[in-house]
Amino acid sequence: MPFDYAPAPESRSIVDIESNYGLFIGGSFTEPTSGEFFKTINPATEEVLSEVAEAGQADVDAAVAAARRAYDKTWSKMSGKDRAKYIFRIARLIQERSRELAVLETLDNGKPIRESRDVDLPLVAAHFFYHAGWADKLEFAGYGPDPKSLGVAAQVIPWNFPLLMLAWKVAPALACGNTVVLKPAETTPLTALAFADICQQAGLPPGVVNIITGAGETGRMLVEHPDVDKVAFTGSTEVGKAIQRAVAGTKKKLTLELGGKAANIVFDDAPIDQAIEGIVNGIYFNQGHVCCAGSRLLLQESIADEALASLKRRLTTLRLGDPLDKNTDIGAINSSMQLSKIEELTAAGEAEGAERWSPTCPIPDKGFWFPPTLFTNVTQAHRIAREEIFGPVLSVLTFRTPEEAVAKANNTPFGLSAGIWTEKGSRTLWMANQMRAGIVWANTFNRFDPASPFGGFKESGFGREGGVQGLGAYLNVEDPS
Amino acid sequence: MSRVDVRKTHKLFIGGAFPRSESGRTYEVTDSKEQFLANMALASRKDARDAVLAARSAVAKWSAATAYNRGQVLYRIAEVMEGRREQFISEVSDSEGVSSRKAGAHVDAAIDRWVWYAGWADKYAQVIGNTNPVAGPFFNFSVPEPTGVVAAVAPQDASILGLVSVVAPIIVTGNAVIVMPSSSRPIPAITLAECLATSDVPAGVVNILTGAPAEVMPWLAEHADVNALDLTGIVDEGVATDLQRSAAGTVKRVRGAAPHANWQATPSLSRMRAFVEVKTVWHPMGV
Numbered sequence: 001m002p003f004d005y006a007p008a009p010e011s012r013s014i015v016d017i018e019s020n021y022g023l024f025i026g027g028s029f030t031e032p033t034s035g036e037f038f039k040t041i042n043p044a045t046e047e048v049l050s051e052v053a054e055a056g057q058a059d060v061d062a063a064v065a066a067a068r069r070a071y072d073k074t075w076s077k078m079s080g081k082d083r084a085k086y087i088f089r090i091a092r093l094i095q096e097r098s099r100e101l102a103v104l105e106t107l108d109n110g111k112p113i114r115e116s117r118d119v120d121l122p123l124v125a126a127h128f129f130y131h132a133g134w135a136d137k138l139e140f141a142g143y144g145p146d147p148k149s150l151g152v153a154a155q156v157i158p159w160n161f162p163l164l165m166l167a168w169k170v171a172p173a174l175a176c177g178n179t180v181v182l183k184p185a186e187t188t189p190l191t192a193l194a195f196a197d198i199c200q201q202a203g204l205p206p207g208v209v210n211i212i213t214g215a216g217e218t219g220r221m222l223v224e225h226p227d228v229d230k231v232a233f234t235g236s237t238e239v240g241k242a243i244q245r246a247v248a249g250t251k252k253k254l255t256l257e258l259g260g261k262a263a264n265i266v267f268d269d270a271p272i273d274q275a276i277e278g279i280v281n282g283i284y285f286n287q288g289h290v291c292c293a294g295s296r297l298l299l300q301e302s303i304a305d306e307a308l309a310s311l312k313r314r315l316t317t318l319r320l321g322d323p324l325d326k327n328t329d330i331g332a333i334n335s336s337m338q339l340s341k342i343e344e345l346t347a348a349g350e351a352e353g354a355e356r357w358s359p360t361c362p363i364p365d366k367g368f369w370f371p372p373t374l375f376t377n378v379t380q381a382h383r384i385a386r387e388e389i390f391g392p393v394l395s396v397l398t399f400r401t402p403e404e405a406v407a408k409a410n411n412t413p414f415g416l417s418a419g420i421w422t423e424k425g426s427r428t429l430w431m432a433n434q435m436r437a438g439i440v441w442a443n444t445f446n447r448f449d450p451a452s453p454f455g456g457f458k459e460s461g462f463g464r465e466g467g468v469q470g471l472g473a474y475l476n477v478e479d480p481s
Numbered sequence: 482m483s484r485v486d487v488r489k490t491h492k493l494f495i496g497g498a499f500p501r502s503e504s505g506r507t508y509e510v511t512d513s514k515e516q517f518l519a520n521m522a523l524a525s526r527k528d529a530r531d532a533v534l535a536a537r538s539a540v541a542k543w544s545a546a547t548a549y550n551r552g553q554v555l556y557r558i559a560e561v562m563e564g565r566r567e568q569f570i571s572e573v574s575d576s577e578g579v580s581s582r583k584a585g586a587h588v589d590a591a592i593d594r595w596v597w598y599a600g601w602a603d604k605y606a607q608v609i610g611n612t613n614p615v616a617g618p619f620f621n622f623s624v625p626e627p628t629g630v631v632a633a634v635a636p637q638d639a640s641i642l643g644l645v646s647v648v649a650p651i652i653v654t655g656n657a658v659i660v661m662p663s664s665s666r667p668i669p670a671i672t673l674a675e676c677l678a679t680s681d682v683p684a685g686v687v688n689i690l691t692g693a694p695a696e697v698m699p700w701l702a703e704h705a706d707v708n709a710l711d712l713t714g715i716v717d718e719g720v721a722t723d724l725q726r727s728a729a730g731t732v733k734r735v736r737g738a739a740p741h742a743n744w745q746a747t748p749s750l751s752r753m754r755a756f757v758e759v760k761t762v763w764h765p766m767g768v
Contacts, residue, residue, distance in 0.1 A: 249722030479752075481743055
């Protein structure tokens, strides 16, 4: 007889959400000049959590001016040692408030508390710790004896890991001596606004970090602002290309972290139980809202049936529901817009002849949900094998030889990540070498660390975040000769 | 009676061969005193596409060559150039209107630049790559890998030193290049092509298109099989902006214009870094 889980909800009493938030400019919260606000909701319940300011051109101008003043007057003149101490303070404050931030993240984003608590928040704190230590050691990073900061960084981040993406942007920017104007995603602004409060608690000089909220139009105004020296964007390849076009002809340094369509390749000698866990973690982690998700499963033909049966059995044990419940594996889809996109692409999968399968799983009445889904009989020509779905949807293909696996894995304009499952060391290293992808996980998947550079080949973007290579994105390292 | 010299037909360099432009077009090149030097091939869109095909075909083998081998090949280029030193000096002197002494300094620096980059072949990965101490039981390392096919514009003034300074860092890391040399001073570039053709550089690793960057580069900036642009020699800011905009269509890496850099200065890692992709590999550690 199967055991049922008792509800184990994390209390939300630890968070205190204001009814509305202004823009964090020059060290304090200010009303938007437009007077416009928009609602942010809990995607699991559709409950309105708060109203958030919509920054217009005048607000973007004010935020960039505040960042410029802070850069000229304070931050660029401060010693690396002192910058380091501010960033260490931020790291500690994040650890101290990590439970609150995890609950807030889950409320605004819909991801399971288990993930925000055990993955997002520890990585956020670690990212600030790692970069704090670099602030007074940049001359040892391999970019010359006296690497220079760039100035004001305009940063636009996505909704899938709201606070973690903020950390990936803000920590290296500050460590390298830049000031920041950051725009969080429209649907997940709350943890960025909580981070503004952390900057105040840390006593960070006003204007070093500015947070402005709004939709795509606000982001466009920010990256196109003439007084910005650096643009960093994480999000869709389509918007990334528009930004690359927009900064053409300017002196702005650009780094892009865009979409992916990663192959997760399982050979017949793979440790199969670990591989199944890796496949599940690869595509169903964070509802598949992961740019490096292992969304194409390539199974060696000889083990395809067996692996598929194990995978299906494992998927029936996934628990979809209340993201605040500590036993939940699959939370809510972040927005109705994203849900429509997933529904549209999965419908195309069926229409093009692929076979759809999902475990039976009850879907809550309110909120945005999509069951873990996999498709078999997928060909490389199908949209579900070519386009980024950004949802809990796996396309399964097969291969016979390692060469065929390589050809199929690389047959995409993207190149963010890849997974390899085999017990043969020489094959692992050969495959890792053949993958045209920025991150290769061998016998593991979806691992992240501030010391490990992250970023793509081809249309998955350029520049790295994390590691010593990530510092290059925020330093003036271009030498004309 | 003095001997009537035998003059050379200057052609393109694509896939290890020296074809005329498919378009049949040529343009006249003069020395600094407006005296006729040669009719150069005027590369067309079709030539550019042929060059991309040649470069793409060359990438797999060249990028898989050992670092030691790539270093040997680059050093060999320096050896072959040294043997043609007098020819280069005379061509640079004619093209740039500088004294033989000054031309000699440029040619010597260009030869020495190959030697400098040849030595980097088996070292840049140790300097740009590393292992990463991640917080978990994993072995994690980062290695630089070639971006792929790079389309480059060499400086307009420094006809040989600028060209070598642009091409060497692109190919030492395992990329293939399609390069447009100085439009008005292209003759040393074709002599360099003859050195490359006899230096064990695999066919297609370096392709040289003489002509007008403003005409040919837009096709390369839009070409989906080109991974990166090096706009070093673009003088016109409007042209550079248009090329950057086109590059966005397939998210190409772009190194910006630097037409008047000091080519005599010792380079840094910057040019090699521009056309490598850092790949990071994770593997669990356990028994």
